[in-house]
Amino acid sequence: MQAAVITFPGSNRDGDVARALHRASGQKPHVVWHADQALPTNTDLVVLPGGFSYGDYLRCGAIAGHANIMTAVREHARRGGLVLGICNGFQILVEAGLLPGVLMRNAGLTFVCRRQCLRVERNDTVFTRHYRPGQVIDVCIAHGEGNFAADAATLERLEGEGRVAFRYCDATGQIAAHANPNGSAHAIAGIYSERLNVLGLMPHPENFIDALAGGSDGLALFESLAAFRSGRGG
Amino acid sequence: MALNNERERAITVDLVAQHGLKPDEYQRLLRLIGRPPSLTELGIVSAMWNEHCSYKSSRLHLRKLPTHAPWVIQGPGENAGVIDIGDGEACVFKMESHNHPSFIEPYQGAATGVGGILRDVFTMGARPIACLNLLRFGAPDHPKTRHLLAGVVAGIGGYGNSFGVPTVGGSLGFHRRYDGNILVNAMAVGLARTDQIFYAKATGVGNPIVYLGSKTGRDGIHGATMASAAFDDDAAGKRPTVQVGDPFAEKLLLEACLELMASGAVLAIQDMGAAGLTSSAVEMGAKGNLGIELDLDRVPCRESGMSAYEMMLSESQERMLMVLKPEKRVEAQTIFHKWGLDFAVIGTTTASLRFVVKHQGRICADLPIKELGDEAPVYDRPWRAGPKLPLITAQAVPPPIDNGQALLRLLASPDLCSKRWVFEQYDHFILGNTIQSPGGDAAIVRIADGPKGLALCTDVTPRYCEADPREGGKQAVAEAWRNLNAVGARPLALTDNLNFGNPENPAAMGQLVLCLEGIGEAARHLDFPIVSGNVSLYNETNGQGILPTPSIGGVGLIADVGCSASLAFKASGQTILLIGRSEGWLGQSLYLREICGREEGAPPPVDLDAERQNGEFIRQLIVEGRVSAAHDLSDGGLAVALAEMAIAGNIGANVTAPSPTDPPSHAFFFGEDQARYLVTAAPAVAEAIAREAARRDIPLAAIGQTGGSTLTLAGLPPILVGTLRSAHESWLPAYMAAPGG
Numbered sequence: 001m002q003a004a005v006i007t008f009p010g011s012n013r014d015g016d017v018a019r020a021l022h023r024a025s026g027q028k029p030h031v032v033w034h035a036d037q038a039l040p041t042n043t044d045l046v047v048l049p050g051g052f053s054y055g056d057y058l059r060c061g062a063i064a065g066h067a068n069i070m071t072a073v074r075e076h077a078r079r080g081g082l083v084l085g086i087c088n089g090f091q092i093l094v095e096a097g098l099l100p101g102v103l104m105r106n107a108g109l110t111f112v113c114r115r116q117c118l119r120v121e122r123n124d125t126v127f128t129r130h131y132r133p134g135q136v137i138d139v140c141i142a143h144g145e146g147n148f149a150a151d152a153a154t155l156e157r158l159e160g161e162g163r164v165a166f167r168y169c170d171a172t173g174q175i176a177a178h179a180n181p182n183g184s185a186h187a188i189a190g191i192y193s194e195r196l197n198v199l200g201l202m203p204h205p206e207n208f209i210d211a212l213a214g215g216s217d218g219l220a221l222f223e224s225l226a227a228f229r230s231g232r233g234g
Numbered sequence: 235m236a237l238n239n240e241r242e243r244a245i246t247v248d249l250v251a252q253h254g255l256k257p258d259e260y261q262r263l264l265r266l267i268g269r270p271p272s273l274t275e276l277g278i279v280s281a282m283w284n285e286h287c288s289y290k291s292s293r294l295h296l297r298k299l300p301t302h303a304p305w306v307i308q309g310p311g312e313n314a315g316v317i318d319i320g321d322g323e324a325c326v327f328k329m330e331s332h333n334h335p336s337f338i339e340p341y342q343g344a345a346t347g348v349g350g351i352l353r354d355v356f357t358m359g360a361r362p363i364a365c366l367n368l369l370r371f372g373a374p375d376h377p378k379t380r381h382l383l384a385g386v387v388a389g390i391g392g393y394g395n396s397f398g399v400p401t402v403g404g405s406l407g408f409h410r411r412y413d414g415n416i417l418v419n420a421m422a423v424g425l426a427r428t429d430q431i432f433y434a435k436a437t438g439v440g441n442p443i444v445y446l447g448s449k450t451g452r453d454g455i456h457g458a459t460m461a462s463a464a465f466d467d468d469a470a471g472k473r474p475t476v477q478v479g480d481p482f483a484e485k486l487l488l489e490a491c492l493e494l495m496a497s498g499a500v501l502a503i504q505d506m507g508a509a510g511l512t513s514s515a516v517e518m519g520a521k522g523n524l525g526i527e528l529d530l531d532r533v534p535c536r537e538s539g540m541s542a543y544e545m546m547l548s549e550s551q552e553r554m555l556m557v558l559k560p561e562k563r564v565e566a567q568t569i570f571h572k573w574g575l576d577f578a579v580i581g582t583t584t585a586s587l588r589f590v591v592k593h594q595g596r597i598c599a600d601l602p603i604k605e606l607g608d609e610a611p612v613y614d615r616p617w618r619a620g621p622k623l624p625l626i627t628a629q630a631v632p633p634p635i636d637n638g639q640a641l642l643r644l645l646a647s648p649d650l651c652s653k654r655w656v657f658e659q660y661d662h663f664i665l666g667n668t669i670q671s672p673g674g675d676a677a678i679v680r681i682a683d684g685p686k687g688l689a690l691c692t693d694v695t696p697r698y699c700e701a702d703p704r705e706g707g708k709q710a711v712a713e714a715w716r717n718l719n720a721v722g723a724r725p726l727a728l729t730d731n732l733n734f735g736n737p738e739n740p741a742a743m744g745q746l747v748l749c750l751e752g753i754g755e756a757a758r759h760l761d762f763p764i765v766s767g768n769v770s771l772y773n774e775t776n777g778q779g780i781l782p783t784p785s786i787g788g789v790g791l792i793a794d795v796g797c798s799a800s801l802a803f804k805a806s807g808q809t810i811l812l813i814g815r816s817e818g819w820l821g822q823s824l825y826l827r828e829i830c831g832r833e834e835g836a837p838p839p840v841d842l843d844a845e846r847q848n849g850e851f852i853r854q855l856i857v858e859g860r861v862s863a864a865h866d867l868s869d870g871g872l873a874v875a876l877a878e879m880a881i882a883g884n885i886g887a888n889v890t891a892p893s894p895t896d897p898p899s900h901a902f903f904f905g906e907d908q909a910r911y912l913v914t915a916a917p918a919v920a921e922a923i924a925r926e927a928a929r930r931d932i933p934l935a936a937i938g939q940t941g942g943s944t945l946t947l948a949g950l951p952p953i954l955v956g957t958l959r960s961a962h963e964s965w966l967p968a969y970m971a972a973p974g975g
Contacts, residue, residue, distance in 0.1 A: 012397070012485065013664060055396070208663075212680070
């Protein structure tokens, strides 16, 4: 599995996600500058990392959604290539039209960084096959604008098509208002595209890959991806 | 060429006074240059000779601090201190205040404080890996406190989160003496290779001086002068002197600077912080014994028509000045343009020892550079010591309520309550190396993939410093030293941020002098040198000064982060050991203040021999893996420390009665005697530890066992750990959610 991490000028978890990919797969990802036009030819997975892509003074991800490289990312997704957007990367995917909905300011109006339990909604995708169905994982969140919203029809469609990837929950896996850190509709922490090849999520599995530093529940996501074998035999 | 006084106003007595120059300082300037200064010169001199930039009131006393150790690579005087942490790696760190601007405009004041200290660290060639802070606000019921706290916390988070460095620790307290002058002290820590450290000292004649980063605008003009004066009722009128931060620009500047440094092009580098272009250029020249000539027509400006005076005094953020190797200029320019940043050659180094500033073909300033920079005025200001306060015995403090109620009330008091509401607004997980998050004795960040790590903390107990500045100064250092030991780190060095009132008031000056004596004594005794620091004076409003607050930022080294300790109880059935002597010292304790309503008496004395002995013992126990939890005792004493350990581990404890030789129980549980720690260990291990302590003459007592869902203090009904937690967690969010302010 060959990954490419896109670096925007204000990306700041690009190194963290590269480290997680390396740890899970033994292989270092390509690093691709936002101003580039093309992805490396053997790319299986494109990662849009966390950060503040262009400072995000306007609307998170709004400018990055129009970056040079995004044309290639769209094309990669259209061909069925894998795309993972974390935090700001999720915001960019939404702005770029690769995922539905919008990420609004947190309901509490402040930036929130804390450990957070998530429920893995399905484990039959290329991103989650190393988790158990319904597994509760302990990772972290760190964002000011992660309040997922969409119109009723879109939410219904996401639910009906099994496209909710992760939900905020308490330690026992229950969905509850007190366990929802930002007011997201249906406690949605992450969603898939129609073909399940694009995943966007607000939490940071890449920071929880090590029992000493917080925990290791995030690693299985990268191990799932590492196990992916492309049709090209790469 | 004649000096040009173009469109400049006549230099009047009033104008000199507005620039914060005292009459004798103005006379000194006249003698230096032999003629009246131009307005631009007056501005430059006022920027360089103000308290903030020149340390003129404190320098004499700062010289007495210990700053050397075999592991110190760079002590005070550079952008940040540098220590050797082995394996060719260096830790670069400093703490700096942004008190005055944060009071005027809390979000931008705090944000640019973080930006400034991050720049200080990466200017030296280090990549920042952690931030901490130390904050003090006025009384919770003061109408401005809630607004200031909300703004400062959002500003610190807004800058650090976006820049991409974890904010891993801090200290927050309240007192009415900060009503008119809050404290915002930010600390940054970075990593560099020992052979890749960059300094401000310019070298070589005729080398290009390059301006890098954001453009210059009219913001923050005279910020440093504002920060060198006391406030009156018109503090809000000084809002235009506060700078505006852009963490995105700073992130670009970081990456571009580190890339440029790696290219070998940089001879000297200085960030444009307080007093902007003036201070950075003068410092580079003065340190390198070189003159500097600037051509302001080449300075990238954000707005048109800026005068020389405005450009020289602007404190626009995210800017750097460098001296480059001439042959690397094109390569350097390419790197900066890749990151979308301005790059302009704006001057050269000269052999003249003059600071010459040209604008539109005219010379606007021509001043001797050494006297502006490292030979600025120094004062030996008159000072006096305050009265010694009486010792308060436990017998003189009748307990007004039972110990259980007192504990719950203390846990919910503003100074002791959980600061979760604050630290959850700071990204503390980014970079994936946070081994110990905010809320412990010290934060731990791993270095790359380990096993090495750094322990970091910020500490001071201002009420002790007010009651006895010398003991208070010692205590601030000892507390930082303890917090590092309590996680298993070897304390290596510290940075200080000296926040005091008006140095022209002999009582406030006395607090500064005596605190520094105490800091020096403790640092010397504990081999814990001061490698960087900052002084913030004139924290006074309408004649009322702040509590003397010498903030200490401590850095310690952990050989293997897998062998560190945290304060949470880990298991049931562990023996709880109290290490250090307990005499039940209630003078200046939080029990006395919060429960009895008295701020009185002498603070607990600091026995530096005991600190060293007990601290080294604890560190050894942790490194050898013999204890399952460790916590230093400080504000609130034994009972509060036990409660914090129980809450963190969600495990209760049963604590036996003090022996008849111990002080009365309220003094035993809430006294704030120094040099004390709590550890837990398996019973058999605990017995061996007790024998070893006895051999070394270290006071140690087994005071109970962990387990159950309640904390039971001898002679009192059990308190559910959940009850302790809700007391501890609820005050701050409820306070911030309340209307008003």
